[in-house]
Amino acid sequence: xxxxxxxxxxxxxxxxxxxxxxxxxxxxxxxxxxxxxxxxxxxxxxxxxxxxxxxxxxxxxxxxxxxxxxxxxxxxxxxxxxxxxxxxxxxxxxxxxxxxxxxxxxxxxxxxxxxxxxxxxxxxxxxxxxxxxxxxxxxxxxxxxxxxxxxxxxxxxxxxxxxxxxxxxxxxxxxxxxxxxxxxxxxxxxxxxxxxxxxxxxxxxxxxxxxxxxxxxxxxxxxxxxxxxxxxxxxxxxxxxxxxxxxxxxxxxxxxxxxxxxxxxxxxxxxxxxxxxxxxxxxxxxxxxxxxxxxxxxxxxxxxxxxxxxxxxxxxxxxxxxxxxxxxxxxxxxxxxxxxxxxxxxxxxxxxxxxxxxxxxxxxxxxxxxxxxxxxxxxxxxxxxxxxxxxxxxxxxxxxxxxxxxxxxxxxxxxxxxx
Ligand code: NAD
Numbered sequence: 155x156x157x158x159x160x161x162x163x164x165x166x167x168x169x170x171x172x173x174x175x176x177x178x179x180x181x182x183x184x185x186x187x188x189x190x191x192x193x194x195x196x197x198x199x200x201x202x203x204x205x206x207x208x209x210x211x212x213x214x215x216x217x218x219x220x221x222x223x224x225x226x227x228x229x230x231x232x233x234x235x236x237x238x239x240x241x242x243x244x245x246x247x248x249x250x251x252x253x254x255x256x257x258x259x260x261x262x263x264x265x266x267x268x269x270x271x272x273x274x275x276x277x278x279x280x281x282x283x284x285x286x287x288x289x290x291x292x293x294x295x296x297x298x299x300x301x302x303x304x305x306x307x308x309x310x311x312x313x314x315x316x317x318x319x320x321x322x323x324x325x326x327x328x329x330x331x332x333x334x335x336x337x338x339x340x341x342x343x344x345x346x347x348x349x350x351x352x353x354x355x356x357x358x359x360x361x362x363x364x365x366x367x368x369x370x371x372x373x374x375x376x377x378x379x380x381x382x383x384x385x386x387x388x389x390x391x392x393x394x395x396x397x398x399x400x401x402x403x404x405x406x407x408x409x410x411x412x413x414x415x416x417x418x419x420x421x422x423x424x425x426x427x428x429x430x431x432x433x434x435x436x437x438x439x440x441x442x443x444x445x446x447x448x449x450x451x452x453x454x455x456x457x458x459x460x461x462x463x464x465x466x467x468x469x470x471x472x473x474x475x476x477x478x479x480x481x482x483x484x485x486x487x488x489x490x491x492x493x494x495x496x497x498x499x500x501x502x503x504x505x506x507x508x509x510x511x512x513x514x515x516x517x518x519x520x521x522x523x524x525x526x527x528x529x530x531x532x533x534x535x536x537x538x539x540x541x542x543x544x545x546x547x548x549x550x551x552x553x554x555x556x557x558x559x560x561x562x563x564x565x566x567x568x569x570x571x572x573x
Pocket of ligand 1: 302303304305306346373374375376377378379397398399400449450451452471472473498499501502
């Protein structure tokens, strides 16, 4: 372990520490950093919910981090671990992600501290309707555009759009990741997982490798994890093991991913899948493989467990799964880390296409979505590789350096920063 590394950083402090590290290779003045780091606006709302006649009170957050380059953009998470500091970190990451892939958005994130799996459909609807009605005044197609994240999906976004519309007037461009019937786009559902594999494949090519025959282990088999698995399998990689919150499954010959997706669709979990053996999901991150893909929660690879990682590359499909201090240890051991801000940027990129289609009132064909997604991600990743090689820095430092320069330049051009 690196004794120099600050301990006990929150996830938000860790993002800011990484920004400071990146600033050193950007020429962005240090005096600009406080304004660039701090969120612009934080809103916290009360969400009353009656369950079985009892009043329960939940807390919802929307944090608008930075809008120098365009409207705030970012997902809404329903999870029992949601807290203000975590949402701050996620909102900040969105600012740097949208800047890195150079789409005209800022960064935001929202969430409700609740386990949505305990709710009936009706309760989920009321929770969503209440939350989005209470934050509607700060949303809008040119203000702030939410999207799905952990625990939310297209259905929830449809209800969110309706809650906003009742107050502010109908406008599909106010949320992305909506059902197709409400102006959603083809290609949004699988975009994040597909992007994870586009970036991993580009990294492999740059290192003279191929995904054909490579071994992959995935933590989390929700939207991102399942579509990443499918795309890895389509590239000829072997998915050795996956898990979800309920259990884990392994097959050394490679899991049949379409069959596993059907099983999860039917049963809600990877548990009892006949095409593999069950094992203890707590060990998922320590399985030997070429590509380890955490696709569930943040902070799962820590200074305490990092020595047990037995992969050649960690692909951050989730947001900040590699916690404070763990990345330096991985890199020192020669384990590459493909950072979240580029690895999972496919989702927000196709969200941008959805927003653009809503504004144009014109639908793109799926071939166009695919082509534009590949173009944006590959171009952005090539810029990252170039900076990494020029400065002999980490991929994350290169990502943050590019993004920081863009957000600083936009803030300066608006006159917000005059240092
Ligand atoms: P999801 O709710 O669809 O799926 C989450 C998966 O993780 C489920 O399989 C769940 O069972 C599993 N999980 C939850 N807790 C777990 C635990 N403790 N151990 C193992 N598995 C666990 O969520 P998602 O949309 O796939 O998001 C996953 C991650 O990807 C999050 O970090 C999210 O912020 C990030 N992300 C999502 C998108 C997107 O477009 N959905 C875009 C960028 C980043």
